[in-house]
Amino acid sequence: MFIAQVIFARALTPFDYGILASSLVAVTMLGAIASFGIGPFWLKIFGEKGWSGKEWLKSSLRIVVISCLTACGLLFTYSSIDRSGNGFSLIWWLTPMIGMFAVVDLVSARLQLEERYVTLTLWLMLPQAGRLIVALMAMFSGGALYIVGGGFLGVAITIMAIGAPLIAGMFKANFNLVGHNKEIQIGLPSPRVRDVFAGAWPFAIAGIFYLIYFQSDILLLKWMRGPEIAGLYNVAYATMAAVYMLPGVVYQKYLLHKQHRWAEHDRQQFLAVFRFGCGVMLTTGLIVMVVVLMLAPWAVPLLFGKVYSEAGRIVLVLAVCVPLRFLATSVGGTLVTQDHMRHKVCYMGVAAAVNILLNIILIPLFSYYGAAAATVASETVILCAYLLAVKKRVFGNEAWRGWTLRYRKIGNDG
Structure with missing residues (x-):
């Protein structure tokens, strides 16, 4: 991509x-x-x-x-x-x-x-x-x-x-x-469309809110500053999307279905993976942020062309989001399980609202730098909300301690 x-x-x-x-x-x-x-x-x-x-x-x-x-x-x-x-x-x-x-x-x-x-x-x-x-x-x-x-x-x-x-x-x-095991219970009532809607809507709304606070900047820049400015910012967005690939793959593609199973049947494994994930994602995010800060000013214009050299400076602002996003992906991964998704949607909605409001205020004043600042604020808001939520609703006092870079497998479920 x-x-x-x-x-x-x-x-x-x-x-x-x-x-x-x-x-x-x-x-x-x-x-x-x-x-x-x-x-x-x-x-x-x-x-x-x-x-x-x-x-x-x-x-x-x-x-x-x-x-x-x-x-x-x-x-x-x-x-x-x-x-x-x-x-x-x-x-x-x-x-x-x-x-x-x-x-x-x-x-x-x-x-x-x-x-x-x-x-x-x-x-x-x-x-x-x-x-x-x-x-x-x-x-x-x-x-x-x-x-x-x-x-x-x-x-x-x-x-x-x-x-x-x-x-x-x-x-x-x-x-x-x-x-x-391949056992289907016989005689269970078939779920209706309304039952599926009631269970799926938090996942649908979460996806929309995520795209709003991550991509709506491009639409707002186009409407308020024109297609050229939106294209310039999209170069910075594409760069950050590539940087964010790692936590997205780990938590959305590899661990997601396992976490649903652990949340129901193996809480010790669930907590162990959470602690290990937070330690690794925070450390990795800080390292990647430093690398992005070092490479962005010359790598972006080298790849995309000199006409997009300003995008390299936009990336310098967005680089602050890297450890925030890495850690938020790890922490937020626990909130998709059981009945916590309904609360996660609310937090994402707040972040989306903050993003849109700040974009409307900052883009007329600072153009694409205002959009970048709005993104940093949104990422900060959602990380803080996730940290508070995982302590209150999932792991209690265990949530904020024991983060580690050494993983110890618990139980027999891999």
Whole structure:
């Protein structure tokens, strides 16, 4: 994804790159609505109920269909309002990506439940490989946005065609649920759509709030300062997204479904992993921050081009977020389990509100530096909220002590 961003920045004019970046942000935000958090919800429901979670699949898929249609309607409304530059026509080409995001989310959940991490890696590489192909198409076509739009359309349709059979196989129990004996309780009432909605909405809202406090800066900069400024800031955003890859992979792809299981059946293991994760993430985050501060001023313009040299200085501000994000990912990972997700959504909502409010205040005064400062404030708010919550709701006084860089495995569940 990072390499694709580099190619897009070099192949497109700053104006067109800003149009593309803001359009992708809009589609990505609506993609969170499309999947409605069903993927993470499946991890929770199968982690708690084992094979009986299969009964939730039919109603879950109905929710996804409804939410995809809703997201498409919202995208059309947005495209009719935002007529700046070529954004209107480009967004229409990007619409199928909404369905793609939903399929990627659901198939990822299946592969996590099966603990097929190599296959999961390949699956998650597909959208990014497609993005890279589209970037190369943009480069060889001279930066034509209609080529970019057609490329993303083709990628979305291809991925949906590949993922649909994998989702269908779950309805026939044609998958391996690791950690659970294949026993489905007979006679249980089938969950209704409203039951799935009640369980999944915190995961859906959490995804939307995350995108708001992490990506809404780009949209607001486009509206308030123009596509060129948004494109410049997107270079800094792409750099930070690459930096944040490590904690995201560890906690969202590898540990998430295990934490649901440990929270219910092995609290000692749950606490041991939490303490080890906090120690490692805080230490790693501080080291990465120093590396980013050293490399950003010359590496960013070297990769993206001198026209984006100011983005390197924006990264210097955003680098403060690195240890905050690393630690927040570790601490917040415990709040997706049991019934804590409803509280986590509230904390994320506060951070999103802080981000939008500060952006509205600071962007007119300091442009992209104001957006960066708003992001630092949001990351600080959410880390503090998570630390307080994990002490109050999950581990009590054990939460803030015992963080370590030496992991001792507890129990037999790996």
